[in-house]
Structures are given as C-alpha cells and as structure tokens.
Amino acid sequence: MPVTPSAFRPCVVIPCYNHGATIAAVVARLQPYDLPCIIVDDGSEPATKQQLAQLTGVTLIELESNQGKGEAVMTGLKAAAQAGFTHAIQLDADGQHCIEDVPRFLDEARAHPASLISGTPEYDESVPKSRLYGRYITHVWVWIETLSLSLKDSMCGFRVYPLAATLEVIARHSPGKRMDFDTEIMVRLYWAGTDSRFLHTRVIYPPDGVSHFDALRDNVRISWMHTRLFFGMLPRIPTLLTRRRHQSAHWAQVPERKGLAGMRLMLNIYQRLGRRAFNALLYPVVAWMWLTGSTQRKASQQWLARVREQAQTQQITLPNGLNSYRHFLRFGDAMLNKIAAWRGDIIWGRDIEFAAGSREVLQPQAGQGKLILAAHLGDIEASRALAQVEAGLVINALVFTEHAQRFRQIIEEIAPQAGVNLLPVSHIGPETAMMLQEKLEAGEWVAIVGDRIAVNPQRGGERRVCWSEFMGRPAPFPQGPFILAAALRCPVILMMVLREQGKLRIHAEHFADPLLLPRATRQQALQEHIDYYALRLEFYALRSPLDWFNFYDFWQLPPEKESGC
Structure with a gap:
C-alpha cells in the first residue's frame, strides 16, 4: 500500500561501532526533533557498550560480534519496519553529518514518500583526499551501472529510506554487509524503480574521528561490488534505457542544469586529480556514452564509413x-x-x-x-x-x-x-x-x-x-x-x-x-x-x-x- 503524507511515520537508525566518544552528542543533537531512535551496536568494545547503556530514550539493538556497517543498518531498518515505521533516517554515529538538516530531509521524504532521499556532501578542508578521490571513481561506476546521471552521490550515509521498498530489495538481493552497502542499495533501488532525490548537506571529518574503513579489504569489497553491479546492469540495459528516455522527456529543463553540473564535475576532477587520472576515468565514461548514445554512435559509424x-x-x-x-x-x-x-x-x-x-x-x-x-x-x-x-x-x-x-x-x-x-x-x-x-x-x-x-x-x-x-x-x-x-x-x-x-x-x-x-x-x-x-x-x-x-x-x-x- 503506498505511503501517504498522513501515514508518514519516520524514525532514526544509527549504526554504531566503537563510537562511544561521539554517540551521546549525536543523540543529544537529535532530541529537538522528537524522533524515535534505533541504535544498532555492531559488536563494539566494552567502553562503547558502557556509553550506549547510559543513553535514555533510544532503542538499543546489540549484535554479538562485528558484522559490518551494512548489516547493522539492515538490522535497524528491519526493526523499524516491525515497529510500524514507514521511513528511517540513517545517520552515522561519528557526528560527521549535519543533524540540523534532518527537518529538510524529512520534508523532502514527506513530499516524495516513494523516493530515497540522500545527501550530496559539501565538504570542508577536513575531508581526507583519498576519500574524496575515491568518490569520483564510484560516481563514474554508478553512472555506468544505472546508465543514468541522476544518482549524484551514492556514498553519503545521511539518507531517508522508504522502508517497504528497501526491505523488499534487501530480501531479494542480499546487498553487501560492510562499506559496500550504501552504494549497492541505492543502485539496486534504482533498478527496482525507486528514484533517489538529493539534498546538499555539510559533512565534516572530526580530527579525532574514528574511521573503520579498511583500505585493502573494503576497496576489494567495493571493487567486487562494482563488478557484480556492472554485469547485473547488462541484462537490464533495455529497461534502463527506456526509463532514461522517459525521464528525459518528462524533465524538459534538466539538460541545462545537468550540463552545467557536468562541466563543474569535469573541472573538479581535472583540478584535483590531474589529466592522467582524468584520462583513466574517461574510458568507462565513454563506454557508457557509446553504449547509450545510439544516435551519436550510428552517426560516428556513418562518418567513418564515408571517410x-x-x-x-x-x-x-x-x-x-x-x-x-x-x-x-x-x-x-x-x-x-x-x-x-x-x-x-x-x-x-x-x-x-x-x-x-x-x-x-x-x-x-x-x-x-x-x-x-x-x-x-x-x-x-x-x-x-x-x-x-x-x-x-x-x-x-x-x-x-x-x-x-x-x-x-x-x-x-x-x-x-x-x-x-x-x-x-x-x-x-x-x-x-x-x-x-x-x-x-x-x-x-x-x-x-x-x-x-x-x-x-x-x-x-x-x-x-x-x-x-x-x-x-x-x-x-x-x-x-x-x-x-x-x-x-x-x-x-x-x-x-x-x-x-x-x-x-x-x-x-x-x-x-x-x-x-x-x-x-x-x-x-x-x-x-x-x-x-x-x-x-x-x-x-x-x-x-x-x-x-x-x-x-x-x-x-x-x-x-x-x-x-
């Protein structure tokens, strides 16, 4: 049954793994919005467990051992649905998200209850360059996997999930349980017909922040995820192209905004990564253009034949x-x-x-x-x-x-x-x-x-x-x-x-x-x-x-x- 604004019941889901130093401040910043809060302890150490036990007004779910961010989020989403909530706001426990933007995200979710609402990060100088560069690579792969530029950022952990659609995708496809979850669930939701809508939001990286990103293992997982999604995209090409044509026909004024954003993105990649890195990214981008641009591809082939x-x-x-x-x-x-x-x-x-x-x-x-x-x-x-x-x-x-x-x-x-x-x-x-x-x-x-x-x-x-x-x-x-x-x-x-x-x-x-x-x-x-x-x-x-x-x-x-x- 579709969600209507009158039936809109949101809550907050926070995955937590050894964030004892920051979780209390995050919960305190949420209090003005009077939202039910579910915290999933992903097998934290005793010091964090002690901090979590002192929190009041929250629902605490404890996993016996560390399962990964994705598994913690999925556990929280399932608990939210069982409690009768229709939507869940996902926030990180390290305090990097601008919690003061929660009302804007809820307003957008209330207006578009069938969509995934996600943040487009606006970083300050605290962002690690390796994280920033990795995002650009992921952006390109996501555009290829969806044959669309509509997913502006698939890695931001500040988002509002429509629970029914999300849990249906989780049940059918078992997405990644660790750092690969955020991107994979967004792509699979897109494949299933759930649009994503994006809001700009400030993201900081505290100097004493705790990062659980394993450079080797998580990069391997993410690479394997993109491989699976790429081959999953291939049989879906006709459906994705049909959807893309319908979107283009409906959003008559999108090309101007998209073109401007695309130029800025190109400039950003060139400025930050240099020409050699840009050229490396060019191959998958052009492959996507070549696959989806049938009119231009035929014109190119005609031109070369005439030549x-x-x-x-x-x-x-x-x-x-x-x-x-x-x-x-x-x-x-x-x-x-x-x-x-x-x-x-x-x-x-x-x-x-x-x-x-x-x-x-x-x-x-x-x-x-x-x-x-x-x-x-x-x-x-x-x-x-x-x-x-x-x-x-x-x-x-x-x-x-x-x-x-x-x-x-x-x-x-x-x-x-x-x-x-x-x-x-x-x-x-x-x-x-x-x-x-x-x-x-x-x-x-x-x-x-x-x-x-x-x-x-x-x-x-x-x-x-x-x-x-x-x-x-x-x-x-x-x-x-x-x-x-x-x-x-x-x-x-x-x-x-x-x-x-x-x-x-x-x-x-x-x-x-x-x-x-x-x-x-x-x-x-x-x-x-x-x-x-x-x-x-x-x-x-x-x-x-x-x-x-x-x-x-x-x-x-x-x-x-x-x-x-």
Whole structure:
C-alpha cells in the first residue's frame, strides 16, 4: 500500500561501532526533533557498550560480534519496519553529518514518500583526499551501472529510506554487509524503480574521528561490488534505457542544469586529480556514452564509413585505429582540452604548435581584426593559447546555441580574464554584424563556425543553406557565416586545430581578403565560397577523421522549410 503524507511515520537508525566518544552528542543533537531512535551496536568494545547503556530514550539493538556497517543498518531498518515505521533516517554515529538538516530531509521524504532521499556532501578542508578521490571513481561506476546521471552521490550515509521498498530489495538481493552497502542499495533501488532525490548537506571529518574503513579489504569489497553491479546492469540495459528516455522527456529543463553540473564535475576532477587520472576515468565514461548514445554512435559509424570511401577514392592513407569507440574517446579528450584552454593550461610548444606557414597567416595587424572561419573539427578552443604568443590578442567566439550561457558562466568561474569571449546568438542579423564590426575595428578577432545549421530557421521561417559536395555526397551548409563575413569586409582566415602526432597543431590559411558577394552574381559567389570551404574542410577531416565532432547525420537537413542555392 503506498505511503501517504498522513501515514508518514519516520524514525532514526544509527549504526554504531566503537563510537562511544561521539554517540551521546549525536543523540543529544537529535532530541529537538522528537524522533524515535534505533541504535544498532555492531559488536563494539566494552567502553562503547558502557556509553550506549547510559543513553535514555533510544532503542538499543546489540549484535554479538562485528558484522559490518551494512548489516547493522539492515538490522535497524528491519526493526523499524516491525515497529510500524514507514521511513528511517540513517545517520552515522561519528557526528560527521549535519543533524540540523534532518527537518529538510524529512520534508523532502514527506513530499516524495516513494523516493530515497540522500545527501550530496559539501565538504570542508577536513575531508581526507583519498576519500574524496575515491568518490569520483564510484560516481563514474554508478553512472555506468544505472546508465543514468541522476544518482549524484551514492556514498553519503545521511539518507531517508522508504522502508517497504528497501526491505523488499534487501530480501531479494542480499546487498553487501560492510562499506559496500550504501552504494549497492541505492543502485539496486534504482533498478527496482525507486528514484533517489538529493539534498546538499555539510559533512565534516572530526580530527579525532574514528574511521573503520579498511583500505585493502573494503576497496576489494567495493571493487567486487562494482563488478557484480556492472554485469547485473547488462541484462537490464533495455529497461534502463527506456526509463532514461522517459525521464528525459518528462524533465524538459534538466539538460541545462545537468550540463552545467557536468562541466563543474569535469573541472573538479581535472583540478584535483590531474589529466592522467582524468584520462583513466574517461574510458568507462565513454563506454557508457557509446553504449547509450545510439544516435551519436550510428552517426560516428556513418562518418567513418564515408571517410573510408572518400579516402579510397582519393587514394589517401588514413591514420590507424579508426573506430567509433575511439571517436568518442577523442571527443572526451577534446572536452578536457576545452577546460584546459579556458584555464590557460594549454602550454605553447608543449601542447600546441603552429603547422608550417600558419603563424605567418595569423600574424596580427595593428588596428585590424580578423574573422576566423572554423568548424566542429578538432580543438578550436585551444586557439586560446595564441594569447601566449600574441600579447593582448582577444578572440570573440560566436556561438549558435540556446545553452551558450552555461559555457559563459563556467568561463567566468574558472578564467574570468580569458581571451576567448563567447557571444551567444540565436541567428545572424544586422545587429550581429554591427556588434562584431565594433570588435574588429578595435583590433579584436571574431571566430565563427561554418559547418552547422542553426537550430531555428531564420526570420521569415526559412532556413538559408547551400548544398555542397562533401565526402562524396551533397551536404547542407549555412549561408549565414559567409554572408556575415562579406558584411564585415575584413580578412577571413580558415583555421583548424587538429591532434597530430600527440600535439595540437594549428592549421591556418587565407580564405578571402575580403570575402566579396557582388550584387549581380551574389548567389553564384556565395555558392563558390561555400564549395571552397567544404573542399578544405574535407581536406582537414581526412587528415584527422577522429577530430570530427558533428555526431549527427551531416548530410541530412532537419525537416524545416529551406531556401537552397
């Protein structure tokens, strides 16, 4: 029978093992909330037993020997259900949890009685770095095991269990009895259809705190748990993917928040663990993306098939190791390069260099800005490193996305003085040209991509494109960037930043100076410029096929009214 707010009966369950020095203070902090409290003594030493015996107003359950935190929690949950409670708040006995947040957790559980309510820890400087780093690894594994990013933290011991659903899962699956319990029960509840909801809560590690985490044995147990959960996930893939699609359809505004949180998480891992550790975590993350992203996976496979066909036609030798999984890996690497570029961590000479002749092409001219014509090929954000060799250079990137604001927000957080400025626009119009003209006249540069159709049609309901030969087939290209270049009447540079021989290499060439669209032959001239752009884009894409980051059917125009050349 579903729990209703009127039938909501919570209690507290505290597993305790040799926490005699802190348990009394924890119980005292709980008293203002008048909650029944069940303490499970997990075979503590006599000193702790003596402290527990002095407590009043609690139910004490004693295990004869140490069984592990998980077993103690499960014992407490079963006792709570037998006593008629519907929900149990789990708290640690060492005082690390912010007990003053109990009312918030209860309010959330009362509003969502069928969900598991859990904390998302906010740590201070007392947190051991080994614990912090281990959490990131567990986060990644949990995302893989659930094929979802919805479980924000599976290790926090401050949570509210819906007892009926939790005990049903325990009876069917016998989760781990020690430090592996918290994560496993959350994953198995998710598999069983119980959502988790998360609240931020402060967590401290007292300097004299008692830790029962056995670095060897518990890490082995946790590794074995993740192995079992991974193989348990495999037969559940269809169900999990169906659930994920339903969640995505229902939470229409989640992508913006999730994207922002994802960027912050990437940055946090990179800052704390470094690039080598991040790259190690990238493999399982990309495996999950590859398994669940069927549309992107098919687009990648289509792209690589077209590349092979065109390379054979042109008798070009392609790089080794071209496959869809490595394509996804390269995209993940490029995302990290994006963060590194924003932070100024891309070092000239070590990480990035000019291709032959490119530096001369990019030489700044006093009082004269340039238009950089780029594509979703390679690491164009790494052009940020140009500021290291050209002092005072400012590059403004025109971004066609409704979510551009989140990129700007992250940049302002991690690199407020970054030389690359994001300029989000929904379409290119006269006001766009006027804004960019001012920047060019100030000697700044403007970067724009010429390979992707805007999400929304132009004013008037038409999507203005030109079709041009690309990889042996006609593909749609936007007119807007080329019309804008003609309106600005400035030097236009074609630039790609490709990963070659272990480094990022900037390829730059003159495209037009200026780009002209004579009134009498406007359509013909526009088509010729776009044809040349497509030709050079193909040339660079064949040099580095895994740098192609258009993960959709590039040769198809979305079903909108179009005006073709």
